[in-house]
Amino acid sequence: MKRLFLIIGAPGSGKTTDAEIIAKKHSDKIVHYSTGELLRAEVERGTPLGATIASYIDKGELVPLEIVMDTIREAIRRSERETVLIDGFPRSVEQMEALDKMLSENRDIELEAVIEIVVSEETAKERILGRKRGADDNEEVFYNRMKVYLEPLEKIEEFYGKKGLLVKIDGERSIEEIVKDIEEFILEKIGER
Ligand code: ADP
DSSP states (O other): OEEEEEEEEOTTSOHHHHHHHHHHHTTTTEEEEEHHHHHHHHHHTTOHHHHHHHHHHTTTOOOOHHHHHHHHHHHHHHOOSSEEEEESOOOSHHHHHHHHHHHHHOTTEEEEEEEEEEOOHHHHHHHHHHHOOSTTOSHHHHHHHHHHHHTTHHHHHHHHHHTTOEEEEEOSSOHHHHHHHHHHHHHHHTTOO
């Protein structure tokens, strides 16, 4: 049985950092994958697939559905802990629908919650432009990533809200406070608290 927690949030919301801290602290029970990092790892490998992925990331566009779904499926399959945190997914209505289909076909994967880290566009922009992780951390690409993030958000919130799976977390606070909220929520859900 795999218990899945998804963490979504604007570029710069801190979702990867937060999830990483939580998984590290509870590494006996929790694993974490960042969708962006998994995709960048393929780019690093220098494969033809990696070159395709890079052409989307560099523009701040979404990587095509099949590539993302294969990446997610593979991450869940190889995870050696029961609780799996994935950040940066789903990022579109089609990804959400493909996940729903995958879950209905896999009774051994349970979606526990979709955690949305909420930050203003202003905060997101300050963090991203101050960070410079890659070629996609510049102002023009930032605005496109923000637009791509916001476009399906309402539908994603509605879909998981109706299922009672959506949890919103205020991301305009210190990392410690945000991590504490998410950590407590997850531990409670998996019956560790
Ligand atoms: P951020 O959330 O700060 O934009 P990520 O590392 O999560 O950073 O994503 C960087 C890039 O990787 C995105 O702009 C996009 O090109 C690609 N990417 C990440 N997650 C997905 C996803 N679920 N679907 C498609 N592309 C994705």
